[in-house]
Amino acid sequence: QVQLVESGGGVVQPGGSLRLSCAASGFIFSTYGMHWVRQAPGKGLEWVTFIRYDGSSKYYADSVRGRFTISRDNSKNTLYLQMNSLRAEDTAVYYCANGEGGDYVAFDIWGQGTMVTVSS
């Protein structure tokens, strides 16, 4: 079945780094744009970043630009989020989500999320 499974979350100290992964299955990964969305504890949803199906275009929220990097490996059906210079305010559940086709398409499937806690 169509599925996205995130991994790589954990506890990290402020200023530290973490890399999240999102493994895709059940659909043609290389034809889908991919997003990361996060949700701080008890808060709403915040879009973080997007990568086009072929990796040729990327967008970032101002809150993470210059610190986070999105990438993908279509041969492994996997999406990544490299998070550097982490801050307490980056503490959240991180979800990946897909959207078929171009840059301006609706989300389709969401993963179950992975928790990132930034704390000393």
Add this chain to the structure above:
Amino acid sequence: DIQMTQSPSSLSASVGDRVTITCRASQGISNYLAWFQQKPGKAPKSLIYAASSLQSGVPSKFSGSRSGTDFTLTISSLQPEDFATYYCQQYNSYPLTFGGGTKVEIK
């Protein structure tokens, strides 16, 4: 950035009630509007895209509409499984932005 103003932030309703949630965009977004449902401790689920199109497998009790920059999600007859938080989102331009959410609770 496009601001999405969702109202109400919470509501109490009974099983069988008709429920309406509104989302207003700070500028024109055409029909690039989606609705999501999120239950406690779970990932969001996509309900509606392009303002009024149901995602595959979503029951027809959910419907969406647009009037200019105002968008509405309607649940025709609330059922126990519909108690959740609902979010709107614009995907007309980056950064993508979400409304603040509407928590639908049992009266």
